[in-house]
Amino acid sequence: MEDQWHRAVSPGHAGCATWLLRAASLPYTAGLKANLGLYETGLKARTRASLPVVSIGNLTLGGTGKTTTTRTIARELLDRGLCPGIVLRGHKRKSGSGPVLVADGEALLVSVDEAGDEATMLARTTAGCPVAVGKRREKVIDLLAQSGAQVALLDDGFQYFRMARQVDLVLLDATAELARARVFPGGHLREPLSHLRRSTHALITHSDLAPEAHVAQITQTVARHAPHVPVMRCRHRPTGLYALSDPSEELPAEYLQGKRVLAVSALGNPTAFEGTLLGLGARVTEGIAFDDHHQYADEDYRTIRRAVRADEPDMIVVTEKDAVKLPPPPEGLPPVFALRVDLEITDGRDDWDAMLGLICNAAG
DSSP, rough: HHHHHHHHHTTOOOOOHHHHHHHHHHHHHHHHHHHHHHHHHSSOOOOOOOOOEEEOOOOOSSOSSHHHHHHHHHHHHHHTOEEEEEEEOOTTTOOOOOOOOEEEEESSOSSSHHHHHHHHHHHSSSTOOOOEOOOSSHHHHHHHHHHTOOOEEEETTTTTBBBOOOOEEEEEEESSSOTTTTTTTTTSBSSSSGGGOOEEEEEEEEESSOHHHHHHHHHHHHHHHTTTTOEEEEEEEEEEEESSSOTTTTEGGGGGOOOEEEEEEOOOOOHHHHHHHHHTOEESSEEEOOOOOOOOOOHHHHHHHHHHHHHHHSSSEEHHHHHHTOOOOTTSOOOOEEEEEEEEEEOOOOHHHOOOOOOOOHTT
């Protein structure tokens, strides 16, 4: 069903399903604008959280690199002497919708099933930073404040209209077709491009995976809808590999050069992950892309084993987010490694530093 939807909303497609989906976008967009208008006109008051709030969000469905960006901001704030707390919705976790403190900055407090994959990965890789999940973000932020956080980083918060925030960073994926994108369900936009006006900063992610002319076009789109917003660029820089069987076994990212690699992921944008592997010189076989936030089980290794028999890769590579959920690999498979990546600002570093300074000032 999802594959059929992707085909129907792809640029250039003009079948009956395409027109029906575009028609359905009209009431969806009208309802979204009406809801947002209640807050923008003051008919509904925005809630004020117990900590200053920084939203890291996007306009599109699928992955743009929000979690990696959130982690980078958290680490850089920690380096500046500020203690951030990370807030997530907790997609597909098994502990309900109530607030849960995943990590207090020192220890992981709950299982991946209770926390969700992104929260667990962030808690394991951002030492000193409390992490919490929950549907009602205000209550989640209260948990973080009690754990010593001084500012809340709201992962995937741009559509959380009800909460006031000090910084609204919007991520735009350079590998996506933005200029001709349409609003869901007729396209991949969560809300119209004109809503970029609500942002305070914009970051073009995966800018190294797209032609310069395309990245420039995205920059122009932001300037047209939000001329006040500084536009920065970044890439996901691979920093190494570690074995799932023994995380202490570290290899340099360059180890992938010339290797036949089976890429396995459960991401909103698996193409960007495979592009990163190709950029390292890996010979990527036909990858396996599960649904975003897929709950891995032992039987998923049957799918992986079939791909291994067909393509005979030297190794299997997954993301850090997948690594926290995968069961131990069975015998008879090539070694399974997770790729570590960090965010690298490639253009607009002064604007990035100014944004971090604004966050520090908001925290007092």
